[in-house]
Every structure is written in structure tokens, then in C-alpha cells.
Amino acid sequence: xxxxxxxxxxxxxxxxxxxxxxxxxxxxxxxxxxxxxxxxxxxxxxxxxxxxxxxxxxxxxxxxxxxxxxxxxxxxxxxxxxxxxxxxxxxxxxxxxxxxxxxxxxxxxxxxxxxxxxxxxxxxxxxxxxxxxxxxxxxxxxxxxxxxxxxxxxxxxxxxxxxxxxxxxxxxxxxxxxxxxxxxxxxxxxxxxxxxxxxxxxxxxxxxxxxxxxxxxxxxxxxxxxxxxxxxxxxxxxxxxxxxxxxxxxxxxxxxxxxxxxxxxxxxxxxxxxxxxxxxxxxxxxxxxxxxxxxxxxxxxxxxxxxxxxxxxxxxxxxxxxxx
Amino acid sequence: xxxxxxxxxxxxxxxxxxxxxxxxxxxxxxxxxxxxxxxxxxxxxxxxxxxxxxxxxxxxxxxxxxxxxxxxxxxxxxxxxxxxxxxxxxxxxxxxxxxxxxxxxxxxxxxxxxxxxxxxxxxxxxxxxxxxxxxxxxxxxxxxxxxxxxxxxxxxxxxxxxxxxxxxxxxxxxxxxxxxxxxxxxxxxxxxxxxxxxxxxxxxxxxxxxxxxxxxxxxxxxxxxxxxxxxxxxxxxxxxxxxxxxxxxxxxxxxxxxxxxxxxxxxxxxxxxxxxxxxxxxxxxxxxxxxxxxxxxxxxxxxxxxxxxxxxxxxxxxxxxxxx
Numbered sequence: 001x002x003x004x005x006x007x008x009x010x011x012x013x014x015x016x017x018x019x020x021x022x023x024x025x026x027x028x029x030x031x032x033x034x035x036x037x038x039x040x041x042x043x044x045x046x047x048x049x050x051x052x053x054x055x056x057x058x059x060x061x062x063x064x065x066x067x068x069x070x071x072x073x074x075x076x077x078x079x080x081x082x083x084x085x086x087x088x089x090x091x092x093x094x095x096x097x098x099x100x101x102x103x104x105x106x107x108x109x110x111x112x113x114x115x116x117x118x119x120x121x122x123x124x125x126x127x128x129x130x131x132x133x134x135x136x137x138x139x140x141x142x143x144x145x146x147x148x149x150x151x152x153x154x155x156x157x158x159x160x161x162x163x164x165x166x167x168x169x170x171x172x173x174x175x176x177x178x179x180x181x182x183x184x185x186x187x188x189x190x191x192x193x194x195x196x197x198x199x200x201x202x203x204x205x206x207x208x209x210x211x212x213x214x215x216x217x218x219x220x221x222x223x224x225x226x227x228x229x230x231x232x233x234x235x236x237x238x239x240x241x242x243x244x245x246x247x248x249x250x251x252x253x254x255x256x257x258x259x260x261x262x263x264x265x266x267x268x269x270x271x272x273x274x275x276x277x278x279x280x281x282x283x284x285x286x287x288x289x290x291x292x293x294x295x296x297x298x299x300x301x302x303x304x305x306x307x308x309x310x311x312x313x314x315x316x317x318x319x320x321x322x323x324x
Numbered sequence: 325x326x327x328x329x330x331x332x333x334x335x336x337x338x339x340x341x342x343x344x345x346x347x348x349x350x351x352x353x354x355x356x357x358x359x360x361x362x363x364x365x366x367x368x369x370x371x372x373x374x375x376x377x378x379x380x381x382x383x384x385x386x387x388x389x390x391x392x393x394x395x396x397x398x399x400x401x402x403x404x405x406x407x408x409x410x411x412x413x414x415x416x417x418x419x420x421x422x423x424x425x426x427x428x429x430x431x432x433x434x435x436x437x438x439x440x441x442x443x444x445x446x447x448x449x450x451x452x453x454x455x456x457x458x459x460x461x462x463x464x465x466x467x468x469x470x471x472x473x474x475x476x477x478x479x480x481x482x483x484x485x486x487x488x489x490x491x492x493x494x495x496x497x498x499x500x501x502x503x504x505x506x507x508x509x510x511x512x513x514x515x516x517x518x519x520x521x522x523x524x525x526x527x528x529x530x531x532x533x534x535x536x537x538x539x540x541x542x543x544x545x546x547x548x549x550x551x552x553x554x555x556x557x558x559x560x561x562x563x564x565x566x567x568x569x570x571x572x573x574x575x576x577x578x579x580x581x582x583x584x585x586x587x588x589x590x591x592x593x594x595x596x597x598x599x600x601x602x603x604x605x606x607x608x609x610x611x612x613x614x615x616x617x618x619x620x621x622x623x624x625x626x627x628x629x630x631x632x633x634x635x636x637x638x639x640x641x642x643x644x645x646x647x648x
Contacts, residue, residue: 037431040364040389065364065389081616098460102426107361110616129459133506134449136422137579182457255461292405292434 024050024323025191025201025237028285029075030316031057031066032103034296035244035257035288040065041318042099043288045240046088047203049168049191050323056164056171057088058187058205058240062318063103069319085112089166093118094176094207095184096125105130108139113150116140117162119173119185120155127153159226161190168192174226176209177217179256184208186223202230203324205240208288211262212269214254220266221273228274231282237324238314241266242288246298257288260302264309271310283324284311348374348647349515349525349561352609353399354640355381355390355427358620359568359581359612364389365642366423367612369564370412371527373492373515374647380488380495381412382511382529382564386642387427393643409436413490417442418500418531419508420449429454432463437474440464441486443497443509444479451477483550485514492516498550500533501541503580508532510547526554527648529564532612535586536593538578544590545597552598555606561648562638565590566612570622581612584626588633595634607648608635 031044042061048054057063067083070076076083084107091104093116104116108131116126127143130136131151139150156162156173163170170190178184184207191201204227212220230236244257258266263286271279286303289296303313316322355368366385372378381387391407394400400407408431415428417440428440432455440450451467454460455475463474480486480497487494494514502508508531515525528551536544554560568581582590587610595603610627613620627637640646 037388037434038392039366039386039427039430042363042430062363064361068362096459098426098429098454102422102430103363105422106363106366106426110361125458129453129456130422132453135420135453 026050026189026203026324027052028203028238028322028324029055029070030318030320030322031070032062033287033289033316033318035242035290036099037291039102042102043207044103045205045287047169047189047205052168053087054089054167054169055087056090056092056167056169056189058092058189059094059100059207060091060104061099061102063107066103066318070321073319075319075321081110084110088114090114090164091116092171092173092187093122093126093185094187094205095178095182096122096129097208100207101126101130105136108136108150111139111150113152115152115154115165117154117156117164117171117173119158119175119183121183122185123153123155156185163192174223175219176207176223177212177215177219177256178208178210179254180210180215180217182256184256188227200235201237201324202227202235203238203240204236206242208242208244208256209258210254210256211258211266213265214251214262215256221269224266224270224273228270231270231274231279232277236282238283238285238322239311240285240287243286243299243303244288244290246295247302248298260299260306260309263303264306267309267311278310280310280312282311283314285314285316285322287316350374350513350527350648351376352527352562352640352646352648353379353394354642354644354646355394356386357611357613357640357642359566359614360423361615363426366426367531368427369529369611371493371513371529376492377411378413378491378493379411380414380416380491380493380513382416382513383418383424383531384415384428385423385426387431390427390642394645397643399643399645405434408434412438414438414488415440416495416497416511417446417450417509418511418529419502419506420446420453421532424531425450425454429460432460432474435463435474437476439476439478439489441478441480441488441495441497443482443499443507445507446509447477447479480509487516498547499543500530500547501536501539501543501580502532502534503578504534504539504541506580508580512551524559525561525648526551526559527562527564528560530566532566532568532580533582534578534580535582535590537589538575538586539580545593548590548594548597552594555594555598555603556601560606562607562609562646564609564611567610567623567627568612568614570619571626572622584623584630584633587627588630591633591635602634604634604636606635607638609638609640609646611640
């Protein structure tokens with residue numbers, strides 16, 4: 001064996017790991033990105049610490065069809081069943097509207113035992129409406145008997161960080177207003193230590209949300225206050241936030257959603273809250289565009305045309321891997 | 325103008341209409357055909373009198389993704405929105421499991437006003453579980469207030485035929501047993517008069533159902549008794565029936581579904597009930613195969629290999645038009 005060649009290979013490997021560690025903290029595979037109607041492509045985002053296959057799934061509107069596409073395109077080099085059962089370690093549900101939970105309910109017969117996390121209002125609806133014997137079967141460990149106990153419900157407390165077992169991730173929940181009095185949730189995900197890297201990076205995912213001005217709420221402002229120190233410290237790697245409608249949508253028909261103009265105002269509030277910092281390097285992933293007519297294109301055009309919105313816009317694709 | 329050519333064209337047109345009238349009575353466009361898991365392809369069958377674009381939709385697991393595929397492949401020469409809003413005149417829901425109603429709920433914001441028909445047990449679950457303000461929004465005209473009143477609930481009485489407004493179709497409901505004590509429904513559709521033809525043909529669609537022997541029920545036998553005269557008279561153009569699992573599925577894990585062997589027994593009972601008639605010319609469309617592993621292929625192979633099952637087997641494709 002050539003000891004020099006062996007040493008050189010080791011050096012290269014370490015350098016590659018180190019470079020990789022500096023480059024990304026999270027791997028995200030969107031299983032569905034649209035804001036309704038299209039049953040094959042609804043909000044669901046698999047998130048892992050970079051270099052790990054231990055994912056959590058943020059919302060679960062579409063699972064099977066998204067995993068199928070990711071397997072077919074080589075994003076996952078394994079079976080659909082293995083991704084569903086073994087890669088996804090836990091679900092975090094932002095709110096219980098059907099376009100955020102249909103995939104979870106529908107795939108429950110083939111899933112493995114795991115935990116569903118959410119604020120209590122959300123878990124209550126899963127127990128009372130979906131995992132019941134008349135509308136499906138009760139795969140949960142609470143609610144209508146008999147209990148199949150495949151899923152354990154784990155209620156979250158706002159602001160309290162929990163470690164997600166069998167992953168390298170930690171999650172904190174923040175309440176959102178989604179067509180007051182209805183609620184939704186933002187999840188702040190922290191990537192902890194993996195074999196390949198140590199870091200303290202965060203990713204913020206917001207479920208459906210209205211703007212504070214429209215909702216007569218301060219939920220988004222409170223969230224911006226909570227994450228402002230992370231933004232200033234350069235620890236926030238990405239924000240996933242919804243823009244459901246184009247600007248032409250009348251205010252009274254927003255139903256607890258954002259437009260490009262409302263997103264711009266909220267991002268301006270975040271920048272101001274973080275001490276007037278520039279967000280131009282912050283990746284902002286636009287979720288939940290409603291596919292009616294040409295709305296998806298309109299929303300993208302309006303966001304890209306707004307020069308006061310200084311963020312790094314990303315329009316995710318189903319099964320299109322993202323690294324942050 | 326050449327009067328001979330004009331007369332010849334008219335003759336050809338009349339002949340074509342007449343031949344068409346003799347050939348088919350129903351057009352069916354499956355919007356989804358799988359028995360669970362795959363959110364992009366779940367039970368939903370658009371049915372119209374031949375020559376008409378006035379459809380009813382039998383179950384509504386997947387709407388948008390199926391219509392999109394049918395438009396893209398040229399089965400419908402119009403927009404997705406036009407098919408959803410204007411081609412589908414009414415929904416008939418066999419039972420309220422999520423894989424049979426998710427498309428209806430999810431597309432409700434973009435749908436036009438129409439009627440949802442079903443047996444009372446089924447409509448009650450729609451009102452109490454899905455069209456509520458916590459799990460979605462109440463687009464119905466009953467249930468949790470405020471009522472958006474886009475959908476009118478029309479309860480059916482077993483065995484009583486109703487005319488479906490704005491179509492050339494008439495429908496009769498029969499109760500089924502689906503994992504006793506839970507129920508499901510069969511719809512017997514009659515094609516009435518259209519501009520192109522007069523006829524009295526029938527199409528039978530069964531929602532999920534267990535076998536009488538397993539369910540300790542006589543619901544399927546009662547259905548066979550009701551349709552036996554139509555079979556004998558050659559008026560039954562097709563039967564849509566589920567086979568969810570292959571024969572290897574243990575009896576205690578059937579959850580109110582059929583296997584190839586159980587279908588064979590039920591078809592034998594139908595043939596016997598109809599006076600020992602041969603069913604070898606009866607098109608039997610196999611619905612609701614569960615896509616886990618290679619089960620879909622196994623079910624097809626087992627059905628095709630069973631020489632005691634003497635029917636004309638059809639395995640429908642999503643967005644693949646069928647004419648009966």
C-alpha cells in the first residue's frame with residue numbers, strides 16, 4: 001500500500017467533509033408544494049440534518065405521490081415504502097386543514113409506528129375528525145375506541161424546544177393566526193450534531209398564515225422577535241412561508257393567507273425587528289401557491305418584480321431536493 | 325350545393341348516430357382507480373349517458389389530478405376548471421372514507437354549486453367530519469354554521485330511483501356492508517333518453533364492500549336479486565366492483581374488502597340468482613386495488629388465472645375513457 005496515497009485520500013475526505021459541513025446544514029425534500037386543489041401535490045416537506053436520512057415531515061398533505069416522484073427521479077435511492085416507513089421519523093402538523101393532513105391519514109395503513117407532533121388545537125382535530133372509525137380508522141393512541149395505537153400524539157407547548165427522537169433535529173412551535181379565530185403553527189427546526197458535522201443552524205417553516213394587519217394579530221411579529229437574534233447571528237438558513245394568492249385577491253377573500261405585498265410587509269417587519277439588517281442573503285421558500293388559473297405564475301411574477309422585497313426567493317418543486 | 329352529396333352526408337350522420345346508439349349507452353372517465361395510499365389516483369368515476377357531457381361523479385377520492393390527466397391526454401377537450409365546474413353535475417358518494425371524498429373536499433373552493441347524493445349515514449359524516457370549520461370550511465347547506473351552501477345534501481332512500489337534474493341519468497342506491505357495522509353503497513345508474521338515442525341501459529357501481537360470507541350479511545345477495553332481471557334482459561352494461569387485496573390476505577385483515585376468490589364467489593351467486601345465466605359477456609371493471617408492494621399485479625394475475633370467473637374483466641386506467 002502506498003502510504004502517501006492513503007494519507008492524501010484521507011486528507012481529501014476530511015477536507016470534503018469539512019467543506020460540506022460549512023456548506024449546508026439541512027436537506028429538504030418537498031413532497032408537495034401547492035396550496036390546494038391538486039391532490040397529487042399538497043404541502044409536505046421532509047427535513048433532515050445534512051448528511052442524514054433521519055427526516056421529520058412538516059405537514060403531510062401529499063406523501064405517497066411525492067415520495068414516488070422523488071424515488072423515480074433518484075432523489076431517494078430506495079423504495080417508496082422505505083422512505084415512508086423508515087426515513088420519516090415523525091410528523092409535525094401546522095394545522096388540521098385537509099390539504100395538510102390528507103397524505104398522513106391516507107398512508108396510515110402502510111406507515112410504521114411514529115409520533116405526530118402539533119399544538120393541542122391541531123391534534124384535537126386529528127383525533128375528532130380524521131382518525132375516527134366513520135371517516136377512516138383510528139390509528140392514534142387517543143380518541144374513539146378501539147385505538148390502533150400506531151401513532152402517538154405529542155402535544156407541543158409554544159416556544160418550548162423538544163428533541164425529536166431518532167433524528168438530529170430539535171423543534172420549537174410558535175402559534176400563527178390563520179383566518180381568526182382559527183390557528184396554525186410555525187416550526188423552528190434546529191439541526192444538531194451529526195457524524196459529519198456539528199452546528200447550530202435553524203430552518204423556519206410556517207404553516208398557512210394571515211398577515212398581522214389582516215388578522216388583527218401580533219403572532220407574526222412575535223415570531224419575528226423570537227427569530228431576530230438568529231437572523232442577526234447568521235444562523236437562520238431558510239424561511240418557508242406561504243403566499244397563497246396574488247395581490248389582486250380582495251382582502252375579505254384572503255381566508256387567512258398571504259399575498260406578495262403582504263409578505264413584503266412581513267419581511268420588512270422582520271428586517272426592522274432584527275435591527276434593520278439586510279435579508280438579501282436569506283433564502284425564502286415560497287409555499288402554498290394556489291393553482292387556480294394562472295395564479296402560481298402571477299404570484300411568482302409579483303414577488304420577483306417587487307424590488308422592496310430583498311430576500312433570496314426560492315420556488316420549490318415537488319421532489320426537488322433543497323440544501324441549506 | 326350538391327343535393328346528392330348533402331343527402332348522403334345526412335344518411336351517413338343518421339347511420340352513425342344509430343350505430344352509436346346501438347353500440348354504447350354510457351361513457352365513463354375514471355379520475356382515480358387505486359384503493360388507497362396514492363393521493364393522486366383514488367376512486368372517482370365520471371359517468372355520462374353516451375354522447376353527453378353531463379356527468380355524475382361516483383365517489384370523489386381524486387378529482388383535480390385525474391381531470392388534469394384527462395385534459396392533458398385529450399379525453400376532455402376543455403379546461404380542468406370547466407370539467408370540474410360544468411361537466412360534473414352531481415356527486416354520489418358510496419361511503420365517507422377519506423380515499424373516497426378527499427378530492428371533493430379539496431376542490432370545493434373552486435367547484436360550482438351542486439348536489440351531493442348519498443345514503444344518510446354517509447352524508448352525516450360529510451357534515452360532521454369534513455365540511456366543518458376546523459377541518460376545512462363548511463361548503464354544505466347543513467351542519468356547522470356559518471353555511472356556505474355551495475353543496476346541497478340530498479339523502480337517498482335504498483332502492484328508490486331518482487332523476488339527476490341536468491343529466492340524462494337516473495340513480496338507485498343499495499346499501500352494502502363494509503367491515504360491519506360500517507356501511508357502503510352501490511349505485512345502479514340508468515341511462516335515459518339523450519338527443520342521440522333512447523335506451524334503458526344500466527351500469528352498476530359498488531363502493532367498497534366485503535363478501536356476504538365474511539360480513540355475515542346478505543347485502544350483496546340482495547343486490548344480485550335486484551339486478552338479476554336486468555342481467556337476464558341484457559340491460560346491464562357493466563359492473564364496477566372492488567378487489568382490494570390478493571387471495572393471500574388473511575380473512576381477519578380484509579377490513580370489509582374483496583379478494584379475487586371472494587369476487588368469484590359473488591359473481592357465481594349473481595349468475596345463479598339470474599337463473600344460471602352465463603356472465604361471460606358482462607364487463608366487470610375491477611376497482612380499488614391497493615397499491616402496496618406488487619399487490620395490483622397479483623390481483624390482476626389471480627383474477628385472470630381463475631377460469632371459474634367467467635366475466636369480461638376490465639382493469640381501468642386513470643383518465644382512460646371507457647364506453648359501455
